[in-house]
Amino acid sequence: MSQRSVKEIASRIVIQQGDLTEMDTDAIVNAANNDLVLGAGVAGAIRRKGGEAIQRECDAIGSIPLGFAAITTAGKLKARYVIHAASMGLGSLTTAETLRRSTAHALRLAAERGLKTIAFPAVGTGIAGFPMKECAGIMLQEAAEHLRNGSSLETIYFVLFDEKATEIFERTWKRLQA
């Protein structure tokens, strides 16, 4: 990667601490299971704030394969779409592979619709028990790779709910750029 492209990509990835469900990006990403049942954690917060319409759209889609993503509207949320990245099953935990593939698929779905902004949580680090540092490495790498290959997405946000996660994402991103 040339210096210029590193810089250019770095400016398009934003890491911040905050509430994902308050993001007014074109899309926010749900840490979903492959049955698209919005239960605990990020998914629960999206369902509570966005309303039941999101779950109904998910029900209409049904199950998707592990490592894939699906897109719905965002109900009452500020975002226009919710992209459900299925890194886990109802009975299976997130793996590096399902996280990598579902992140990449979520980005592709956003780009296919010409979206300009998207916001991710730290997918898989809640009840799915995936380690934060590894999650940061995988998701940031996929985001950088996606931007490098050209995309409608102008900015990819990572919105972390606490200082610990934010610090881990920031430090990991700095290392990846080095």
Added chain:
Amino acid sequence: MVSDIQTIAVIGAGDVGREIALACLLGGYRTILEDISESRLERAAAWIADRANASAQASSRLRTASNVEEAVREADLIIEAVAEEMEMKVEMFTIFDKFAKPDAIFASSSPSISIVELAAVTFCPGRCIGLRFVSSAGHADVLELVHAPDTSEETVGRCAAIGRRMSKEIVITRDIGKRDSPQRTQRAQRRIGEAPSLEGAGADDAAEPHELSDFSRD
């Protein structure tokens, strides 16, 4: 003979890191506080200036850095206070190992992560130790030195010396390195009033844990 500790690098300027940096400054050490986030660094520096205001000299000994390599280069002692996750700490110790001075001590402030495992990623387990700054209302501030099996007595002695200069009560605990079990911290603990004699710390190896259980906290 290694030189005295004069410069301390504190990695991570969150709640824990800034407390440690303040203690170092008040102890008279040149202190380099690192954080990757400029805003966190600014907040920490303001917080420190606020509390060190009785001693303008203490504040003047503070430097900030925005990357780990730069922060550790001149430090005699490096204390990490980054986010509490094993992989983060491992990465830090790997960087220390590459960029620190040849006799620098690597310390983790973690309350739960095994020093044994962190030391194992370095080429100098003798210079790895846990340093926990414990303050509780109504009691003297304590500096807990977490002694892993490979931690050298020299490292323990040098860290005890900084604790004394910071006017901390010094407690030595042992990390036996078993991970992820509540029994992991079956540490033999002992309190030492004054200067820990290096001989005494060595003799600790032979002590039975039950003799020391008065002081165990887990």
